[in-house]
Amino acid sequence: xxxxxxxxLDFRRLDRLAAGETALHRLDARAKxxxxxxxxxxxxxFDRYALxxxxxxxxxxxxxxxxxxxxxxxxxxxxALILPFALAVxxxxxxxxxxxxxxxxxxxxxxxxxxxxxxxVRAVLTVSAALLLVGVTGFPEICRAMERLGVPQIFAVxxxxxxxxxxxxxxxxxxxxxARELRSFGGKGxxxxxYGSLAGHLLLRTWMRADRIHMAMxxxxxxxxxxxxxxxxxxxxxxxxxxxxxxxxxxxxxxxVPDLLGSLVMGSxx
Amino acid sequence: MSHHLVExxxxxxxxxxxxxxxxxxxxxxxHGESVAVIGANGAGKSTLLLHLNGYLAPTSGFVRVGDRSFxxxxxxxxxxxVGMVFQDPDDQLFMPTVYEDVAFGPRNLGLxxxxxxxxxxxxxxxxxxxxxxxxxPYRLSGGEKxxxxxxxxxxxxxxxxxMDEPTNGLDPFARRRLIELLADFRHTxxxxxxxxxxxxxxxxxxxxLHDGEVRADGPTREIFRDDGLLAxxxxxxxxxxxxCTACGTARHQDGERSSRD
Numbered sequence: 001x002x003x004x005x006x007x008x009l010d011f012r013r014l015d016r017l018a019a020g021e022t023a024l025h026r027l028d029a030r031a032k033x034x035x036x037x038x039x040x041x042x043x044x045x046f047d048r049y050a051l052x053x054x055x056x057x058x059x060x061x062x063x064x065x066x067x068x069x070x071x072x073x074x075x076x077x078x079x080a081l082i083l084p085f086a087l088a089v090x091x092x093x094x095x096x097x098x099x100x101x102x103x104x105x106x107x108x109x110x111x112x113x114x115x116x117x118x119x120x121v122r123a124v125l126t127v128s129a130a131l132l133l134v135g136v137t138g139f140p141e142i143c144r145a146m147e148r149l150g151v152p153q154i155f156a157v158x159x160x161x162x163x164x165x166x167x168x169x170x171x172x173x174x175x176x177x178x179a180r181e182l183r184s185f186g187g188k189g190x191x192x193x194x195y196g197s198l199a200g201h202l203l204l205r206t207w208m209r210a211d212r213i214h215m216a217m218x219x220x221x222x223x224x225x226x227x228x229x230x231x232x233x234x235x236x237x238x239x240x241x242x243x244x245x246x247x248x249x250x251x252x253x254x255x256x257v258p259d260l261l262g263s264l265v266m267g268s269x270x
Numbered sequence: 271m272s273h274h275l276v277e278x279x280x281x282x283x284x285x286x287x288x289x290x291x292x293x294x295x296x297x298x299x300x301h302g303e304s305v306a307v308i309g310a311n312g313a314g315k316s317t318l319l320l321h322l323n324g325y326l327a328p329t330s331g332f333v334r335v336g337d338r339s340f341x342x343x344x345x346x347x348x349x350x351x352v353g354m355v356f357q358d359p360d361d362q363l364f365m366p367t368v369y370e371d372v373a374f375g376p377r378n379l380g381l382x383x384x385x386x387x388x389x390x391x392x393x394x395x396x397x398x399x400x401x402x403x404x405x406x407p408y409r410l411s412g413g414e415k416x417x418x419x420x421x422x423x424x425x426x427x428x429x430x431x432x433m434d435e436p437t438n439g440l441d442p443f444a445r446r447r448l449i450e451l452l453a454d455f456r457h458t459x460x461x462x463x464x465x466x467x468x469x470x471x472x473x474x475x476x477x478x479l480h481d482g483e484v485r486a487d488g489p490t491r492e493i494f495r496d497d498g499l500l501a502x503x504x505x506x507x508x509x510x511x512x513x514c515t516a517c518g519t520a521r522h523q524d525g526e527r528s529s530r531d
Contacts, residue, residue: 012409015406019404139366140367140406163366164364164365164366167408168360209360209361212358212361213361213362215320215325215356215361216356216361216362216364217364217374218349219325219352219353219354219356219423220349220375220378220423221346221349221350221375221379221426222374222378223346223378227378
């Protein structure tokens with residue numbers, strides 16, 4: 001179960017990174033959430049054969065990494081985790097879409113290969129943007145920002161609770177699983193049925209815990225509404241951050257910048 | 271001072287599955303008392319505590335806090351007055367940061383931001399956890415969690431402090447600090463515990479529950495001197511009242527400390 005526990009530790013690291021003190025960390029979370037949404041929308045709205053036009057978008061994650069003083073290796077590993085899934089999605093494209101788009105001498109690059117590569121690049125871009133958002137903002141702040149942007153409170157609160165008890169529950173699960181493993185002596189330990197009962201117990205314990213938490217909330221006067229603090233301001237800096245990045249995304253989306261650069265260079269050569 | 275009163279009369283509680291948790295419990299705790307509720311596992315301690323802030327309603331009998339019995343109208347006020355600290359701090363600390371958790375109660379009371387801030391500041395200072403303000407709860411040690419959990423209740427300015435197993439799972443040093451902290455509180459205090467040495471130190475009065483009934487209610491020392499009673503209720507003397515096997519003396523002989531300490 002080292003892997004589950006390792007995963008928790010990894011999560012905590014993300015949380016610690018979010019406690020950083022750079023100018024980027026201090027920005028109002030709403031600005032960062034909106035920019036991330038704008039980024040993701042621009043990236044996914046490209047035509048399916050778009051590939052070269054996507055590359056300038058790497059500017060954004062790179063800038064956030066640098067400004068937020070975040071460890072690149074850590075995020076690269078996290079993003080690499082989802083690559084197989086992206087590949088699985090795009091894998092069949094080369095089989096179905098055999099129309100050649102580009103010919104490099106005898107080698108024909110089919111539309112399928114291009115769209116497959118496009119899917120992978122998009123996955124890398126969007127996932128890293130989302131991870132970086134958590135890395136410079138922190139999950140609770142994101143939930144609060146979402147709430148203030150109009151997401152119903154009940155969803156925001158659900159997410160907050162999910163995050164808070166993720167650690168408690170995974171630890172509980174890891175403990176149960178370790179106890180099972182230690183008594184199965186390297187064998188299968190009575191196989192799948194024992195996992196079924198383990199999961200069942202975990203569910204029941206979670207249920208009872210939810211009951212106790214509710215009890216603790218009632219004991220402190222909970223009436224169904226969460227009052228949050230810190231009316232942090234959406235000021236000039238936030239506006240600049242939001243409008244600057246959005247404008248850039250818009251330009252990158254509407255103009256194929258690599259093409260433009262290419263023709264500029266070719267034009268000057270001619 | 272009558273609002274510090276806690277009273278139960280012929281309290282009986284039967285769970286929906288038919289388990290009789292409390293048969294007949296009566297007691298009256300007055301202002302400033304520090305009372306331990308002890309008993310074996312399943313004696314009904316936790317069920318009793320849950321009646322004290324109205325989470326459970328009696329099957330028959332009554333519970334009163336101050337001069338009020340529990341009604342839908344008095345419940346919020348009673349819950350503010352009875353600060354309840356649960357056994358597992360992970361159940362009590364559910365907000366993203368310590369600050370927000372301690373502010374949860376005062377905010378529900380509808381206090382102004384400035385007042386909330388002052389309350390949080392004071393409660394955290396009281397338990398010596400001011401430096402933990404911005405930490406998320408899962409990055410606290412067991413002792414820190416416990417102290418913060420107490421702060422979440424203190425910030426509501428309760429008259430009565432109810433704690434379920436306060437020293438459970440703490441290391442000796444954290445336990446010692448907690449006992450010192452609790453000894454300083456001037457609230458009416460009600461604890462349940464299996465830590466009988468803590469009971470001996472903190473509570474002048476003890477109520478012994480057995481099978482859902484009050485088996486004994488009196489000065490802590492006297493109760494712990496009654497070997498027959500303790501054996502019948504599956505309890506034993508606190509270690510500090512047992513003869514020392516190494517040197518042959520008891521620390522609390524007949525209520526007096528020996529000259530060794």
